[in-house]
Amino acid sequence: MDRYSELVAFLQSARSRSFSAAARNLDLTPSAVSKLVARLETRLGVRLFVRQGRTVALTEEGQRYLPSAEMVVEAMADAEAHGEALGEALHGRIRIHTMLTFARHQIVPWLPQFLQAHPGLSVEFHIAPQYEDAFDKGVDIAIHSGALPSSSRVARKIASSRWIVCAAPAYLARHGTPRTPDDLQQHTCVGFSFVSEWNVWPFRAMDGTTYGVRPASVVDTTQGEIARDLALGGFGIVRLAEFHIGEDLHAGRLVPVLESYQDPSKEPLYLVYPNRKHLSPRVKVFCDALTERMAAQPWAR
Structure with a gap:
């Protein structure tokens, strides 16, 4: 029985307040998400959600269960990060959620050199104009500007731009x-x-x-x-x-x-990653390279 999938379906449904929205984020059908949540509820012996038409809301038991579920999923991600560190060479895919403008003008120019220096790595872009929490879909980091919604994710300012x-x-x-x-x-x-x-x-x-x-x-x-x-x-x-x-x-x-x-204020640029103690080596080396380049703010000559 895949208990991890049940937890991920529960967390995504809690965040989006909809089985349909959770299904889109997880590339599943709404019925599959509903079945995963129902299976979790049966195993726990409690109702985690109140179904309200097309939306769902956490029950009191669901609210109490939420922090524990988040800890388990984060611990799984942490274990994978440690596992990646066992090998000597950096390897794997780095999944980045960011804006097309930032990817094209602030990542793509130096990305070939970065990948040449780390031949075991590959990069996958998830492009969207605004920030969304896509970490449960396998995204490793997000890079976005402006105000971010309050969440348990870690957001680190890496630059600012007018x-x-x-x-x-x-x-x-x-x-x-x-x-x-x-x-x-x-x-x-x-x-x-x-x-x-x-x-x-x-x-x-x-x-x-x-x-x-x-x-x-x-x-x-x-x-x-x-x-x-x-x-x-x-x-x-x-x-x-x-x-x-x-x-x-x-x-x-x-x-x-x-x-x-001209409004003199600047908008912050954030590097966002899951709330875990250890970033995987493949993600950390990219974040370090990105942070170094953003510190120079190459656009502000």
Whole structure:
């Protein structure tokens, strides 16, 4: 009997509050997740969830059982990490959950050199614009920016990056340069199509107060890389992270606008990993390489 699968199904269902959502995260069917949880409940002799239509909620017994289940799953991951350390050479696959913009501009440039130095390693990217807890699906680390949801995971700040309002010189030559944030309403802007604080562009007023402007975007996208491509083509004005467009700014392909109103605050970049005592050697060597490169903040020349 695979008791570990029962625990993973229980934990994922507790976090997502849905057997269907848990099934998607685990690449199982909802009925399979329901059966795993039911089998666990039968073995324990208690109900762990209250079924409420399409959602589930932990019972009092389920809430008491949750910390123990988390400890067991983390201990299993810890044991695997120790097992990997028994071999002399680094080997295995590193599964990374991150944004397309960060993967393409801050990992891919040095990844071939890293893999050449560690021929026993391979990398698998799980790309999403926002953070999600995918560790129960086999992800080893996550790299994301901005506010993270409260959880038992370990989040370590590895860098920080400004957001820059900018456009291509060709666009500004055709349409003029906005002089105040309110002028953005008369310009073509590109935003994000998901609910995010990134859709409100913060600016600093002359008196030092900060206020937000939500431009009327002509195009919305889930991927910042599409917004960058549109901006580079002279389509409109964007607000993107400096780690994403730093090279474009330095080369003059994109030009900052409204600099006197620029919000000086920086958004943190986090390295997230499961709450365990020991990272596996294959993951640790990657995290060390990433941290070293992020400390230099190569985009902020």
